[in-house]
Amino acid sequence: MEPTPTTSATPVVRAATVTTTAAPAVVTTAPQSRTGGGVIHAPGDDVTLADLKAIFGSKVSTSPRVAEGLPSLNRAMRQAGITTPERKAAFLSTLAYESTFDYALQEAGQTATYRGRGYIQLTGDFNYGPAGSYLGINLLGNPNLAASLDYSAPIAIWYWTVRRPHSNAAADNFDMGLISRYVGYRASGTQDLLRCDGFKRAYQHFSGKPAPANTKCYRY
Template sequence: MRRLLLALLVGFGLTVAAVTPASATGFQTYGSGVNVRADAYLSSAVVRTLGGPTSIDVDCQKHGDRVSTADGTSEWWAHVPALGGYVTVVYIAVPEDKLPGVPECGGDNPPPAGDDITLADVQAMFGSRIANPSIVETGLPSLNQAMKDAQINTPYRKAAFLATLVHESRLEYNIREIGDTRLYGGRGYIQLTGDFNYGPAGQYFGIDLLGNPDLALSLQWSAPIARWYWTVARNINPYADNLDMGRVNAAIGYPAGAEDQRRCDSFKSALQYLTGSVPAGVICIRPAALKGDTSKLSRTQFDSLAEQGGGLG
């Protein structure tokens, strides 16, 4: 109701709006403490916070994470060049959940296809671990989108993410952990496990994963859930940036053992393919604090343990 009232006030010229460039459309935010994020996802960095209602000039809008308030729900985010980021449409004074008359970001300039990972790429990286090529290929468009959304956009990050998933799920979006009959057993790309993960992941996306856990192995949700785990349940990109596969493996949530080296070998194989060499300084061994089963730790608890023994490096 508040959004509708504010929208009417703006329409009647009862709020002060800034001069709008020809390439942008003026709107008004409402409320205080509204975050401007680097991208259209709740896991993206906050670049600034609006102290109160603010006039903004929007040049495009992007589909991203769902945000809900008492006034509505929206999965659209407004790009505000002057603020250097995105504001969820939920906190913009319009009655719609998508901004009227505003183009979608990147509509005329799609990312080059060469940035996407192909079936041939993963087969070259991982060989016989790609056991069902047709399933892998079917899932790649959603997986590539999830990688973009998670800013898995460097060779080190791609190598760590793909090496992890090829061991978790053989890069098959719809795989169920063999022999695991638990209600909340491993499913999907990241092999989501435990009600302590199904619950928060479902809440994040606004779906009932606890009531319908098989959504985690659907084509629609398997890749976004992997992205959620990588960036929200954990913050794994910095470990990949430091070639620290030991901490990457610990973040996935299983006890240290021979599997760590196997995953690190796959990481090196992916690096060799993506960069033409294996950089010096790859770390395959976990710090002592992370050798146990870390699966049930909160992100804060995990981060605290991961800092022991020399930070990220």
């Protein structure tokens, strides 16, 4: 943001003598910088492609679908209250390792009808059915909708807030281990740590300060 320029007040005329009253000087505070450039996010600020690349680097898919999907993803995040640095960090680090931010990603090498799809890699009829019922669509009959621009983000939010309703609270408590348990990927301490490292980078990027030393990284 550029500093607001100072201006001079209207000249004051007294007894044929012209004097000029200067306006008070405007004091500006330089915006705080953050890792990756720019300024610290305020609650509700949209996540940009530049943010994702600065935080997650090569974990961001090169597909144009990443940029295409960001408006719907940001809208869904706001609706779900994922607006603080810690919530953004937990949610985005999860998506980085689930789908590389490609809303149409499908689980590689799998042919099952209800294989992983979309931002959160929705898997199994036990998830497709309830998610579809919640959103008012027939996901069991049309599973590819889980990897569509219209529904990939809402499904990810359904999983975060309905299937796992304490996800935001876990993020508030800097408990990435619990987030990882909620997601339910195959047990891996290495994967736990990678996701937690992503969370820490994202938190510093959005808040301008390191994550707390007691951040929980491993599932329990």
